[in-house]
Amino acid sequence: MRKTIVTAVALLTAAPVIAQLPAPVAGVSPTLSRVAQSGVLRVCTPGDYKPFSFMKSEGVYEGLDVDLMTSLANSLGAKPQFVKTAWATLMPDFVSGKCDIGAGGISVSLERQKQAYFSAPYMVNGKTPITRCENVARFQTVEAIDQPNVRVIANPGGSNERFARTRLSQAKLTIHKDNLTIFDEVIKGNADVFVTEAAEAIVQSKAHPELCAVNPDKPLQYAEMGYLLPNGDEVFKRYVDQWLHLAKAGGEFDARRAAWLGK
Known part of the structure; x- marks a missing residue:
């Protein structure tokens, strides 16, 4: 009996400590969770780069990446919300958490990669x-x-x-x-x-x-374009990469690209 009482006391004493240490849940994406709860996919974009993203008027955008981000948001049961940024402030705005994804003709670079993930490249654009x-x-x-x-x-x-x-x-x-x-x-x-x-x-x-x-088919420097993704959110990156793969395999990407680039 004494042993049982001691064990119970020990467990009760330890309980508050255990409660303060939430167990990690495998496979949870903070970005996907936030989008699911809010119903909004926040997209950072400079909005000055045709044909990828162009702000026609306050809060109104058009372009290839605008169409694709709308498609991505739809796949998540959400609506896109375009957050205006500038090329000089793109990375500070993104890493500060103002948005869930960055789009609008963003070149993949090692400097940007130090601060954020990139999706799989969706276009070679030197x-x-x-x-x-x-x-x-x-x-x-x-x-x-x-x-x-x-x-x-x-x-x-x-x-x-x-x-x-x-x-x-x-x-x-x-x-x-x-x-x-x-x-x-x-x-x-x-x-x-x-x-x-x-x-x-x-x-x-x-x-x-x-x-x-001048020779757009033979650029001066190789470059790829991708979407900025939150650093460390592996689940969200895999989701975006798979969405992009299916958009390409199913013909949606080529159709939208042709509408804006004519090829």
Whole structure:
């Protein structure tokens, strides 16, 4: 009897300690749990990068990634909520927890990978010059662009600025804060060339007959695009990767891509 009483007392004494240590539940995603509870998938996007994500008016977005994020949200029984950010503040905004996923033509980079996960890449989209059409023959290579008499323009905070600063260090660089009007600067002759992703160069050359993408099928630097995902949330990453795989295998991805890129 005494032994039984001692054991019971010991268990009661230990109970509060055990209660303070919640057991981990295998396979639980904090991101998926939050989305399920709120019914909202929060998407960080700069919203200034056609054809991936473009803010038409306050809170109204369109583009390839906007369509795809809507599809992802639907698969989760949720609605997408697009959270405006900028290329210079994308990573601080994302890692601070303002959103569940980042989208809008985001290049996969090792620097970003230090702070967040990436989904499987959904597009190869290397660096491509865009210039006035009469200058296409002049800007065929990095070496031809990286000259002191060449005026390069770039938007701040993303891979375009990083490419310009690291690969075009001899050229005269201007940082233009508005990614939507940067092409006008080239058209007006205030800059000679802008190096951006092939998809954007193609779309903008179609929108502006004065401009030509230089060899978009043979980019100056290999690059991939992916979706930013919360660091450490393995379950959410696997979910997004599988959703993307099924969207590609089932033809949805190609249909949406063709609608925005024409191919």
